[in-house]
Amino acid sequence: MAMTNIIVGESTMESVVLYPYNDSYLPVIKYRSLIKDYEIKSIVTDSKWKEDKIQYYKNHYDIIVTENFELGIKGSDILWLIDDDQSLSNRANLLSKLARAIFLGKKILFGRYKDLLLRDFICDYFGQECLYSLEKIQLQYISPELQLQLLDMDVPIVFITGVTGNTEKYNILLGVYSEISKQGYNISAISARRDSEMMGIHSMPDFMWDKNIKISDKILEFNHFIKQIELKNTPELIIIEIPGGCIPYTHKVHNYFGEFIYIISNAIVSDYAILSSLNEKYDPNYFSNMEEIIESRYNIHLNSHYISCKALDVFDDNIANVEGKFLSVKEEFHSETIEQVKGINSTIYYSENFQEIAEEIISCLSR
Numbered sequence: 001m002a003m004t005n006i007i008v009g010e011s012t013m014e015s016v017v018l019y020p021y022n023d024s025y026l027p028v029i030k031y032r033s034l035i036k037d038y039e040i041k042s043i044v045t046d047s048k049w050k051e052d053k054i055q056y057y058k059n060h061y062d063i064i065v066t067e068n069f070e071l072g073i074k075g076s077d078i079l080w081l082i083d084d085d086q087s088l089s090n091r092a093n094l095l096s097k098l099a100r101a102i103f104l105g106k107k108i109l110f111g112r113y114k115d116l117l118l119r120d121f122i123c124d125y126f127g128q129e130c131l132y133s134l135e136k137i138q139l140q141y142i143s144p145e146l147q148l149q150l151l152d153m154d155v156p157i158v159f160i161t162g163v164t165g166n167t168e169k170y171n172i173l174l175g176v177y178s179e180i181s182k183q184g185y186n187i188s189a190i191s192a193r194r195d196s197e198m199m200g201i202h203s204m205p206d207f208m209w210d211k212n213i214k215i216s217d218k219i220l221e222f223n224h225f226i227k228q229i230e231l232k233n234t235p236e237l238i239i240i241e242i243p244g245g246c247i248p249y250t251h252k253v254h255n256y257f258g259e260f261i262y263i264i265s266n267a268i269v270s271d272y273a274i275l276s277s278l279n280e281k282y283d284p285n286y287f288s289n290m291e292e293i294i295e296s297r298y299n300i301h302l303n304s305h306y307i308s309c310k311a312l313d314v315f316d317d318n319i320a321n322v323e324g325k326f327l328s329v330k331e332e333f334h335s336e337t338i339e340q341v342k343g344i345n346s347t348i349y350y351s352e353n354f355q356e357i358a359e360e361i362i363s364c365l366s367r
Helices: 023-030 051-061 069-073 085-089 091-103 116-126 169-182 215-233 255-267 286-298 331-341 354-366
Strands: 005-008 011-019 038-044 064-066 078-082 107-111 157-162 187-191 237-241 272-277 304-307 310-312 326-328 348-350
Touching: 011 069, 023 038, 023 051, 023 169, 038 069, 051 064, 064 069, 069 091, 078 091, 091 107, 091 116, 107 116, 157 169, 157 255, 169 187, 169 237, 169 272, 169 354, 187 215, 215 237, 215 255, 255 286, 272 286, 272 354, 304 331, 304 354, 331 348
Parallel strands: 011 038, 011 078, 038 064, 078 107, 157 237, 157 272, 187 237, 272 304, 304 348
Antiparallel strands: 005 011, 310 326
C-alpha cells in the first residue's frame, strides 16, 4: 500500500483524517498533542458548516475542514471513522465513502462503538486487513487463586462521572490528564471511548458492554483490569471516565439505571470524584443533593462538580433513543448558569478551567 508519511525529525508520522466529524470529537482536536506517531491532517463533515465555524477551526487548530470527502482524504494514511448518530440513518452514503477510502489504500481506524455491526460488515465485505488496530490491554487475571477476589489498589484513583451521558466527561478527562502530566506526574487513564488509545489513554474493556457477562463477573474483571494497568504502567495516579450517567434522568433517558457506575464503584474505591452536570437552571440544593445521592447509592464521595455546555433536547420525540439527544448551549446561556451557581457552597468548575481542577486533585490527594 502506498503511504504518504510526514517526516518529523527522525520519526515517521502517519497522517489521519476524521470522518464524519462532529463536535463530540472537538476534545481530540484540542488535545491532539497527546497523539504520538500520528498527525490529524483534516476533518471531513457530512453537514454544511457556516464559514465562521470553518475559520474558527482553521485559526485555532490549524486544520483543514471540508465537506469534500475526496479532498479530505487526499494524502492521508488512515481514515478515523468516528461516531456520528446522524450518519447512522444514511448508511449507503457512509458505505460508499468507506469503499472509496479502502479502494484508495486507506486503513480504517474504527471508532464507532455504537455501531459494531458496521465493523463486522467491513471485516466480512472488505477483509479484516483493512482495519487499523490499536494496541489494547487485554484482561489477564493476576493469578488463578485470586481470580474470584477483589484486589486493593496501591495508587490514587480519580472518577469522572456524569448525571447523564454527553456531559463532556471526555473533555474533562483529556484536560485534567494533560494538565497533571505537564507537572511531571506519570498518569494512566481509562476512557469510555473505544478509540482512546490514539490519545495515549486506555479504552474501556469490551467485556463492560457484553450483555452475556454477569454484573458480578464484570465487577471482578474490571477490578483486575485496573490492577493490571497499575502493575504494568506503575502510575502515580489513575483517572477513570465512567461511561453513561449515574442516575435515571427522565423516564426515557434512564442511563441504564447507573449500570456502569455501579460496576466500577463496586470494583474500585475512588480517592477523588467529580460529577459533570448538564447546563440548566439549578435549585440551590441541587449540588448537595447529588452529593448525598451518589454517596448513598455508590459509596462515592463527590469532591467537586463541573457544569457542561450541554443540555437535553426536551423536544426529541425518538422514543427508542434512551440515551437522549443533547444540544450545545450558547456561551451567553452558559454564562448565565455560571452566574446563577456562584456562591453555592460546593466546589463547582466550568468553562474548561482544567488547570484549577488538576491543582485541586493534586492538593486533595497530597493531604
